[in-house]
Amino acid sequence: MTDVRAEELHIGESDDVVRVRQIVRDAAVELGFSIVDQTKVVTAASELARNTYTYGGGGRFRAELLNSGSRHGLRLIFEDDGPGIPDIEKALSDGYTTGTGLGMGLGGARRLVSEFNIESKPGAGTRIVATRWR
Amino acid sequence: MSTTPTSRLADVVNRHQDELLSEWVQAQQLMTSRRMGLITNADLERESRELLGLLQRALADGDGTSVDGPQWDPVRDFLSGLSRSRAEAGFSPSDTAMFVFSLKQPLLSRLSQEFGDDARSLIDIIWETTSLIDRLGLVTTEEYQKGREAVIARQQRELIELSTPVVKLWDGVVAVPLIGTLDSERTQIVMESLLERIVETNSTMAIIDITGVPTVDTLVAQHLLKTVAAARLMGADCVISGIRPQIAQTIVHLGLTLSEVTTKATMADAITHALDQSGLRIAPVTKE
């Protein structure tokens, strides 16, 4: 019996990155994550939210609290209709920077979560699903 | 008035609340008569009254065919809390589930009194009621399980922490002797425990001794390096000691750079180093 509750936020301005952090922190606390895991998942969310705002031109964020018997997890979904990422592999490797030099969020965020999925094509926007299990 | 089984059930619960409560409490008391010492009558009644109230509200707002929706959150939360407190008090999972199941009898007898003449309606509403109570009973059991799992996880973690103690050598210096194979989970726990102790003891130096670690592969080395980097970010330096010749070879062979890390062959060397850094030394006591 999987229990899923969700919270959504539209990312439209830079302050929304902090709001995303707060939503994710509250969710992680509710799910009983350890302090270290809370820090990791909130930091990952911060990186991804900032990317959505800075490179995606804004977008949608959704946090899902997953409760299925013995497994508890937090799923973060970031979507934008921005320019897309031309070379995903390169973007995921560290030290990758574009534009104002604020890159590197993707590879780092991936290491902070348990599951990481990214779909992005130039001209078709980007969709990232990152899940951290407790 | 709507005539869905849910609304009919809601209606019956509303109108016969007090009788249902007293019959239910009585049924529980009969069952747990052996374990009466574990819970007082007053608490039993209070908890039953609360659940009945929450049940009423959930039935009023929502659907009796599933207990997953948000209207059932208060009921599930209550059962979750109850499950854990009963577990702590020493009740078995069956006892705890029976808290819920024992509500069936009083409910079903009320329902057959109300709808006894209408076989069709009676069957529908009994089916829905039974399913509902069963589901709630299952929720209780699952929550009991989760509680047990949490205890086990915590105990496992404590075991790992106990087996790799971080000791304070003297003011400002801590040491952790790592023993055995370092898997990912264990290393994480040791790393966290070391960093916490550094903060607690205000230590600026940590000696990580790996004499007792049989093999060092890339993964283990990475974990060690991460620990050193994290400690430095916090303001403490690490010294890795106990590097056996074979391990030194492996490290070089794997092409790992430990250039930013202070390493010593033995724990003794590391302690001497720590003494130097602290501006201390060990000297023989001069006899008068």
Place this chain on the structure above:
Amino acid sequence: MAEAERIPILKMGDLLLVTIQVDMHDRIAMRLQDDLTERIVSDHARGVLIDISSLEIVDSFIGRMLANIAAMSRVLDADTVVVGMRPAVAITLVELGLSLPDVRTALNVEQGMQLLADGGKANGWPHHDGRSR
């Protein structure tokens, strides 16, 4: 941006002390960078102490801000020490790949001030130098 939205900078002798206690918006972080740079010059500061013991989250943006402040202060002939990073934050930053090699660190304000007192213009790692007990 409201005038009130700034992180206060305290002057203590020839040191500047900053205590970051809020979950910072990016703009406040950028503002802090600018304010600190100005104050180092205007107050003739030779040291900057940034206390992040209240911060539960330091992401790559804040991490870079700290590195920038350290670098800029060096150019202005002052030293920066970041103190009080929490274990969970340190673990996460390392996982992110940000080990901030050129930023000097200390466990707390007291040790940070000692570091600033003893140390010369050392570059950060290793910072055994000047750290006497």
